[in-house]
Amino acid sequence: MARLAARQGNRYRLPMKNTPQPIDTLIHARWIIPVQPADQVLEHHTIAVHEGRILELLPGNEARQKYTAETEHQLDEHALIPGLVNAHTHAAMSLFRGLADDLPLMEWLQNHIWPAEEKWISPEFVADGTRLAIAEMLRGGTTCFNDMYFFPDETARVADNAGMRAVVGLIIIDFPTVWAANADEYLSKGIEVHDHFRHNPLITTAFAPHAPYTVSDEPLKRVITYAEEMDIPVHIHLHETAHEVTEAQRNTGQRPLERLEALGLVSPRLMAVHMTQLADEEIDHLATRGAHVVHCPESNMKLASGFCPVQQLLNAGINVALGTDGAASNNDLDMFGEMRSAALLGKAVARDASALSAMQALHMGTLGGARALGLETHIGSLETGKAADITAVNLSALETQPVYHPISQLVYAAGREHVSDVWVAGQHLLKDRVLTTLDRQAIIARAQQWRERIQMADEHPES
C-alpha cells in the first residue's frame, strides 16, 4: 500500500517535472544558424529530432532535461545549418568532370560533351554518375539537389537508395535521345516517373524543358497544363548567354523570357536558371510574377556566359536560389564554394562591397533553394516541424580561426572539407566525414572504369 502510494506519487511527480521525453536524436552544437529568422546565431543550443523531423531548437541544458535520446551528438566546435540545396545540377555529368575545359562554348559542346553524351548515356551511366555526385554533395553538406538529365528514373532510384533528397527533372527536349523519341514520349515517361515516386518522402519532381531554344511552343504549353494539374515546378535554362537572347530575337522576334511569358510559363512555378541577360523591366516583371531565379555563378564564369545581377534581383524581391550546374562545367558540386563565389561575385557585379552579404548567400543556398523548389514548408531552415535535413560544419580548423562571426566564417572561410556530419530526414548520412549509405571506394572504382572508356573515345573520336 505504501509502495503503491509512492509509485503513484512518482507517477504524478515525474511526468510533470522531470521525466525526459524519449526521442530519436539530440544534436548539441556550439552554434546553430537556423536561417529563419535571418542573422540569428544560437549558441550552445540543441536540435531535438524525432521521426525525421525537427521537434525543437532549445538551449543545451534544457534539452538534456527535457529529452532523452537514443542517439546524442556533442559538436562542441561546430555550426549547424540547414542542409544545403543545390538548385540546379546535372548529377550524372560528374563522370564528365574535367573531360574538356578551357574551350569556346560551342567547341566544348559540339566536339566533346554532346558526342560523349550520345555515346555513353545509359541507365548504368546515369546511376554511376549520380552516385558519384550524391557522394560528393553529401560530403560537401548538400542534402537536396534539383536535377535535369536523361533517365530521371535512375536518378530518383539512386537518390532514394542513398537516403538523399532530390527533385528529379522530367526532361523535355525537341530532338530524340536515348531517353525518348519525341515530345509525347518525353512527357509520358516523365509523368510515369512522377507517378512512380509520388508517395516517396525524399523524391519529388519538376518538369524540366531544357531551354527555350531546344523546346518548341507546343510541348511548353503542355508542360504548363500538366505542371498545374500535378502541382509541380518547371525547371528551365533561361537567358544563359547573350547569344541565346539575340538568336531568339532574330529567329522569333522575341526575347526568350517574353516568349515564355506569352505562353504563360512565368509564374511562381518557374525556376529560371542562369538569367545573365536581364533588362530592368524584365526584373520587375519576374518579381511581379513571383518567378524564381537559380543563380550558378561558377558555371556562368567558367563558360563566360555573363553576369547575373543578383543584388538587383534581391532588391526587387525576387527569390534567388543557388546551383552548381553539372560537374562538367564547374567542375565540382560544392555548394560552400558556390555560396562564397556568389557573395564575392555579387559584390563585384553590384560594385558595392556591402552587397550580397554572407547571410544572403547562406539564404540562397538553403531557404532560397527550398522556396524555388516549392519545398519551403518542408526544408531550407531549422525550424520546428521541418524535416531534419541538417549539416554540421567544424569551425575548429586553422583555416577557420579565429571565429568572430560564425555566418561570415561559414561563407568566406569554411570549405566543403569542414563538413563533418549530414542528416537527411533525420538519417545520419555522413558521420564524421564517412558516408553511411554509399560505398566510397566502389563509386571511385566505377568512375575510373568510365574514365578509361570515355577518354579513349574523346581522344580518338574516329575509332
Next chain:
Amino acid sequence: MARLAARQGNRYRLPMKNTPQPIDTLIHARWIIPVQPADQVLEHHTIAVHEGRILELLPGNEARQKYTAETEHQLDEHALIPGLVNAHTHAAMSLFRGLADDLPLMEWLQNHIWPAEEKWISPEFVADGTRLAIAEMLRGGTTCFNDMYFFPDETARVADNAGMRAVVGLIIIDFPTVWAANADEYLSKGIEVHDHFRHNPLITTAFAPHAPYTVSDEPLKRVITYAEEMDIPVHIHLHETAHEVTEAQRNTGQRPLERLEALGLVSPRLMAVHMTQLADEEIDHLATRGAHVVHCPESNMKLASGFCPVQQLLNAGINVALGTDGAASNNDLDMFGEMRSAALLGKAVARDASALSAMQALHMGTLGGARALGLETHIGSLETGKAADITAVNLSALETQPVYHPISQLVYAAGREHVSDVWVAGQHLLKDRVLTTLDRQAIIARAQQWRERIQMADEHPES
C-alpha cells in the same frame, strides 16, 4: 689480397654501371607537372632531391637504379607541382579574419581595420598572426609568400623558424605608426631588416611603399635609388579602385601609374598589385617596361574594387602573379582557391570560355609569382638546380574523380584540402597533412586568445 682485388673490382664496376648515388630524397609520383615547360605532365616519374635542390626529374624505374635515398616517398595517386607562390599578402592580418565583412570599403577600413591595427599591432601580434598564416599556407600548398606589413623583422623571423620561404616587405607609408615615425625611420629600419637577413637562404626582401595615395614623391624616389643599389623589387598597391585613380587625377592631375612612371618606378623591379583600372595604353606601357602585375581576384571581388583585365595583360606579354591579399579581405590564404577564381573570373571578364586556361592559372600561381619576386632562377618550377619547393596533391578523392587531365583537375576540382605534402628547400614541412615545424594547437590557442581581446574592443570601441 684476393679480398682487396675484389673490392677494387667492385670499386671499378659499381660506380660505372650500378652503384646508386646516395642522395637525400626521392619522391615518386603518379604525375609531375613541372610548369616549365608549360602543359607538360610526366607520368610515373620521380624527383631526386639533394641538399635542398632538385637534382633531376626522371622516370621512376630509372630513379630507383640511379639513386639511393635516405628518404623515399611513394605518392601513387598524387600530382607534384612547384610550391605555390602567394605574391601578395599581409600575413599577420589572419588574426583579423572575418572581423568585419560585407561593409562598404571605407566603413570597413575606418571603423574596423584601422582602429584594430592601431590598437593591436605589436611584434607579438605580428608573430602570432604570421605563424597562423604560414600554417594555413603550408597546409594549402604555398611555399613562398610576398608580405607587406608592420614589423617585417618578426615576419622574417617566424618564417625562417618555420622553414617557410618569404619575401618580406620593407613597408613605407607617410604617416607614423607603431613601426616607424617618418620616412627616414621606415627606410632605415627596412634596410636594417634587409641587412639582418641578407645571407638567409629562405628570406629575401622587397621595398613595400604602401600605395601611391599614402606615399609621397620624396620617399618613393629614395625607394627607387635604394632598390637599385640593394637589387631588390618594389611591391606596391596600384590602381586598386576607380576611386583611387579619380582622386589622384583630381589631386595631382595624373593617374597614379603616370606619376610612378614619371618618378622612374615602372620597371622590371615593380610588382604592381591589383591593377583593376587600366587603359589600353597603360597595358602597352607596362609591357614595354617589363613591370609585373599581381592579380588578387578574390580580394578585388570581395571589396568590389573592379576587374583586372588579366587575359589582356597576358596577351600583351606582361608577367602576372597571383596573390590572396590578407585574410581580412579574402578571407583565406588559399592559393588553390585563388587559381580557380582567377581562371573562372578571367574567362568571365574576357567574355571567352577559352581565356585564362588552367595551365595559365597554375603558371600565375607558381612561376609567374617567382618571376615577379625576382626569384625565377631559384623557384617557381620543378627543374634541375632549382630549390626543392614542392607541393603534392592527392587526386584520389571523390571530389577529384575521374581524372581526365591532371592540370585541369588541379585548378578546377582540387582544393587546398587535397594537399598532402609540402617541401621547402627540401625540408618536409607538411607530412601527410601534419605540420612538422609548427604547433597547430598552440597556434589555434593563440588565435582564440587574440580574438577574445580584439572582438570585445571591436564591439565596444568606447571601452
